[in-house]
Amino acid sequence: MKIAVIPGDGIGREVMPEGLRVLEAASRRFGFELQLTHIDWASCDWYVKHGQMMPDDWKAQLEGMDAIYFGAAGWPATVPDHVSLWGSLLKFRREFDQYVNLRPVRLFDGVPCPLAGRRPGDIDYLVVRENTEGEYTNLGGVMYAGTEREIVVQETVMSRFGADRVLRHAFELARSRPRKHLTVATKSNGIAISMPWWDSRADAVARDYPDVTVDKQHIDILSARFVLEPGRFDVVVASNLFGDILSDLGPATTGTIGLAPSGNLNPDRKFPSLFEPVHGSAPDIYGRNIANPVAMIWSGALMLDFLGQRAAHDAIVEAIEQVLVNGPRTRDLGGNASTTEMGEAIAAKLG
Ligand code: NAD
Ligand code: IPM
Ligand code: MN
Numbered sequence: 001m002k003i004a005v006i007p008g009d010g011i012g013r014e015v016m017p018e019g020l021r022v023l024e025a026a027s028r029r030f031g032f033e034l035q036l037t038h039i040d041w042a043s044c045d046w047y048v049k050h051g052q053m054m055p056d057d058w059k060a061q062l063e064g065m066d067a068i069y070f071g072a073a074g075w076p077a078t079v080p081d082h083v084s085l086w087g088s089l090l091k092f093r094r095e096f097d098q099y100v101n102l103r104p105v106r107l108f109d110g111v112p113c114p115l116a117g118r119r120p121g122d123i124d125y126l127v128v129r130e131n132t133e134g135e136y137t138n139l140g141g142v143m144y145a146g147t148e149r150e151i152v153v154q155e156t157v158m159s160r161f162g163a164d165r166v167l168r169h170a171f172e173l174a175r176s177r178p179r180k181h182l183t184v185a186t187k188s189n190g191i192a193i194s195m196p197w198w199d200s201r202a203d204a205v206a207r208d209y210p211d212v213t214v215d216k217q218h219i220d221i222l223s224a225r226f227v228l229e230p231g232r233f234d235v236v237v238a239s240n241l242f243g244d245i246l247s248d249l250g251p252a253t254t255g256t257i258g259l260a261p262s263g264n265l266n267p268d269r270k271f272p273s274l275f276e277p278v279h280g281s282a283p284d285i286y287g288r289n290i291a292n293p294v295a296m297i298w299s300g301a302l303m304l305d306f307l308g309q310r311a312a313h314d315a316i317v318e319a320i321e322q323v324l325v326n327g328p329r330t331r332d333l334g335g336n337a338s339t340t341e342m343g344e345a346i347a348a349k350l351g
Contacts, residue, residue: 001032001307004065004272006039008088010281011291011339012071018293018343019069019300022319025347026304026312037065042088044075053079053087059095062272067303068092070276071296075283086138089276093131096271098264099162100169101129101243102302103278105250105260110325112334115227115253123254125233128170129243131264133162136240156194158239163201169267170237171209177234182209184216185238185246198239219245226250247278256332258292261299263306275303289338292330294320297346319349 003023007016020036027034039061040046041054053073055061062068073088074081092098107113107123115123139155167184174182184202188195199216206214217225219242225232226249238246251260260278277295285291298320305313327345329335337345 002035002037002064002066003303004037004039004062004068006042006068007071008043008073008281009045009075009084010072010283010286011279012043012073012281014286014289014291014339015277015293015296015343016069016071018339018346019296021343021347022297022316022350023069023300023304025350026300026309026316029315029351030309030312032309032312042070042073042092044073044079044084047079047084047087053084054091058091062092062096065272066307067272068274069300069303070274072277072279072281074281077283089274090136092274093264096266096274097132097268098266098271098274099130099132099166100263100265100267101131101247102173102263102265103127103129103243103247103250103260104298104302105247105254107254108259108321108324111255111259113253113255115230118230118253123230123250125230125250126173126235127243127247127250128166128173128235128237129247130162130166130238130240131243132240133157133159134240158194158198160201163198164205167202167205167237168208169265170235171205171212174212174235175209179234180211181213181215181234183222183233183236184214185219185222185236185242186216187219187242188216189218194239202237222246223249226253251278256292257295258330258332259294259298261295261302263299263302265306273303273306275299275306289340290331291339292332293339293343294324294346297343315350316346319346322349 007013047053074084109120135156140153143151186195188199251257257279262278264274266273301313301316323345328337328341
């Protein structure tokens, strides 16, 4: 497996070594070979030296990879966030057509749940986020800048091709799960053009999935139900921005966003897919070796699953489960273990 390793910024650099430690333990146990290419660009440090986030030939350098294992990008003290992210992560998602952002949410045994009375099994769903269009655009502009009549316009773009393919992916995932239930996030009451249209595409695609039950929920009440009735959810499909917000809220209800993994998938496999934690570079804790490495490690497991190593994926998730029950834990989980100690414990369980 040819993997591009891009730690990026901040705690991306602290959790990446733990992700690699566990991948290497998995490769020994399951007998597959990892060919790692370490990359220091797609980071704000690189930007400070070169005036851009990535070299001009970034695409050629990554195109032949089987996957990209990514830490986090962003260091607002040196580079404005929209510059660093549009110059790296958002470029990967778009140019490699990673149109599905798969973000599992699960309450683990041994992790204190901030919601009263919830136990493992009560929170276990997948957020499927549209990842290449929607509210994330750079179309628009500021007019009459600097005057009292200043106007800003920022467009949302959705395409039938783009919506249908991510909806279809979500229906397929729902079909593969025991409950076969899909929740479509909408806001058709207020966002009066794009969201009724999004709903109509969900209706159209649903015709091919009569075995999947569907409910549409406005994003406001859907968010409330993530907190109040998380057991209602099985697979949730959402536009780019709604999916972004839901995929921090969901993991927060399971204790910490330090656990949350993601796969930015190009299901057609024309381009490499990218696997990364949901969280960012966490400047507030960087440099202390206290970040939770589980999101990075679990993202590595998703990568192995995507590349055909289902058994290795399952073994890593099992090792995470065991360590969360009675192993060392980082501060966000109420313990005082370091990033390294937690990574070592998970790698050791893997054997
Ligand atoms: P963040 O996710 O970096 O941090 C939010 C909070 O969660 C912080 O208090 C942080 O300490 C905590 N946290 C995050 N990950 C943790 C972990 N593994 N263990 C323990 N605590 C953890 O979000 P932010 O503060 O909004 O963003 C910081 C920078 O990261 C910005 O530049 C932002 O644009 C960028 N960002 C990048 C990505 C990405 O690369 N995918 C995602 C989100 C934010
Ligand atoms: C995420 C992040 C990114 C997003 C940012 C850093 C652009 O929050 O991966 O969830 O909004 O997609
Ligand atoms: Mn986010």
